[in-house]
Amino acid sequence: MANSLHRPAWSQAIAEPAAEFPLTSLKILAGTIPEQLRGTLYRNGPGRLQRGGQQAGHWFDGDGAVLAVHFSETGATATYRYVQTAGYQQESAADAYLFPNYGMTAPGPFWNSWGKDPKNAANTSVLPLPDKLLALWEGGHPHALDLHDLRTLGGDRLSGLTKKAPYSAHPKIDCGTGKIYNFGVELGLQTKINLYQSDETGKIQQQGQIPLSEPSIIHDFSLAGPYLVLLVPPVRLNLLRILAGFSCFSGSATWKPELGTEIIIVDAHSLTPIARAETDPWYQWHFANGYGAGEEIVIEIVRYSDFPTTNQNLDEISHGYLKTPALGLLWRLRLDARTGKLLEQSQICDRACEFPVVPRHQVGQSWRNTYMTVHRDNREAEGELFGAIGRYDRQTEQLILADMGEGCYPSEPIFAPAAAYSEEGWILTVVYDGNQNRSELRIYDARLETELCRLELPRVIPHSFHGAWKPA
Numbered sequence: 419m420a421n422s423l424h425r426p427a428w429s430q431a432i433a434e435p436a437a438e439f440p441l442t443s444l445k446i447l448a449g450t451i452p453e454q455l456r457g458t459l460y461r462n463g464p465g466r467l468q469r470g471g472q473q474a475g476h477w478f479d480g481d482g483a484v485l486a487v488h489f490s491e492t493g494a495t496a497t498y499r500y501v502q503t504a505g506y507q508q509e510s511a512a513d514a515y516l517f518p519n520y521g522m523t524a525p526g527p528f529w530n531s532w533g534k535d536p537k538n539a540a541n542t543s544v545l546p547l548p549d550k551l552l553a554l555w556e557g558g559h560p561h562a563l564d565l566h567d568l569r570t571l572g573g574d575r576l577s578g579l580t581k582k583a584p585y586s587a588h589p590k591i592d593c594g595t596g597k598i599y600n601f602g603v604e605l606g607l608q609t610k611i612n613l614y615q616s617d618e619t620g621k622i623q624q625q626g627q628i629p630l631s632e633p634s635i636i637h638d639f640s641l642a643g644p645y646l647v648l649l650v651p652p653v654r655l656n657l658l659r660i661l662a663g664f665s666c667f668s669g670s671a672t673w674k675p676e677l678g679t680e681i682i683i684v685d686a687h688s689l690t691p692i693a694r695a696e697t698d699p700w701y702q703w704h705f706a707n708g709y710g711a712g713e714e715i716v717i718e719i720v721r722y723s724d725f726p727t728t729n730q731n732l733d734e735i736s737h738g739y740l741k742t743p744a745l746g747l748l749w750r751l752r753l754d755a756r757t758g759k760l761l762e763q764s765q766i767c768d769r770a771c772e773f774p775v776v777p778r779h780q781v782g783q784s785w786r787n788t789y790m791t792v793h794r795d796n797r798e799a800e801g802e803l804f805g806a807i808g809r810y811d812r813q814t815e816q817l818i819l820a821d822m823g824e825g826c827y828p829s830e831p832i833f834a835p836a837a838a839y840s841e842e843g844w845i846l847t848v849v850y851d852g853n854q855n856r857s858e859l860r861i862y863d864a865r866l867e868t869e870l871c872r873l874e875l876p877r878v879i880p881h882s883f884h885g886a887w888k889p890a
């Protein structure tokens with residue numbers, strides 16, 4: 419199928435496994451690095467989608483590779499390294515895929531998957547801590563990396579994760595207290611959502627649990643003032659088929675709109691559920707943010723009409739083409755904190771988007787700007803990836819666009835504040851320029867009005883998922 423379709427410019431970035439590079443000074447292509455920009459941008463994503471002549475099953479199955487770009491008084495340096503998980507090392511040695519994963523069973527007969535846990539792809543996001551960087555993947559434990567050179571230090575249970583307890587890739591930090599909140603879906607005879615609260619070093623201090631009647635896919639959640647909000651989509655996994663090796667996670671997922679979306683409100687202080695309620699069916703990967711307002715909660719999410727379409731869309735990306743458009747749109751939900759009931763819902767922006775980001779100090783609080791990747795004008799249905807970044811201003815209800823140009827593809831825009839608790843600062847995005855087959859880092863002002871600097875990265879960085887900024 420893929421070969422019969424026109425190969426878009428973005429597909430070159432993932433046509434072959436990405437090459438690592440050691441700490442390298444970056445050349446300035448245009449502009450100047452902002453004088454006060456000091457710290458490190460980290461990004462994680464699938465670095466390779468092929469092994470030994472085989473293709474990974476889904477974009478989510480690619481082996482995680484992390485980019486670090488350090489900004490200091492001497493300029494910008496970058497390095498790019500694969501996360502050396504045990505599964506990555508075994509597959510590297512064999513030069514073959516060996517393990518089941520989200521979108522693939524273990525190669526060979528179905529019994530090859532028996533007794534094998536999925537490979538930890540370590541490919542989804544990063545969490546910079548004072549003395550280490552965590553590479554995160556929602557099906558397993560974090561891996562710790564060196565903050566400077568990104569060498570893998572090993573799996574990390576954060577002094578509290580049990581052997582089979584995953585730690586999801588979208589932790590939320592309460593900037594006021596430094597507490598880190600996260601969850602993990604532990605699949606089994608009794609599937610449950612484990613809740614975690616860590617101190618600012620990452621050490622788990624408190625845990626909670628929410629039983630689920632059936633296994634589902636929960637990718638993200640929201641901190642909203644004194645609450646955590648989880649949305650359980652009407653996707654159900656057939657664990658028996660997965661364990662038997664008949665199906666992978668993606669292949670066993672069934673869309674059951676009749677079940678609706680379950681809203682779960684959790685007291686962030688005690689990590690105990692306050693309310694569970696049901697509402698309309700939809701699917702979301704990502705939450706932009708949330709806040710508590712008296713007895714109400716406001717959250718904003720990137721919402722899809724269903725799961726199969728967006729899952730198929732993301733699968734196609736890894737094969738270098740897109741024929742299934744999946745439009746994620748920014749929605750605002752108003753919830754009753756006591757009952758979990760949905761009080762009001764509205765689509766607030768008509769441009770298809772993903773990877774919503776808010777300034778770190780406003781996570782869990784009322785905020786003004788949501789940054790995200792968006793499509794260029796009228797390009798949603800043309801087999802294109804996102805070609806622009808946007809700032810949705812919640813006060814003026816306007817979307818301000820920074821278009822990357824024809825054949826250029828941004829990653830999630832990351833906010834680097836000029837000072838702690840400041841909305842002033844810069845937006846950083848790693849861009850793949852398909853015209854020149856190279857990757858760049860572009861730096862914008864926080865209003866997205868001006869491109870300030872463009873730095874050349876030494877090698878192509880494949881399209882990635884999530885990143886974070888660590889101030890110096």
Ligand SMILES: [Fe+2]
Binds near residue numbers: 588704883
């Ligand atoms: Fe994500």
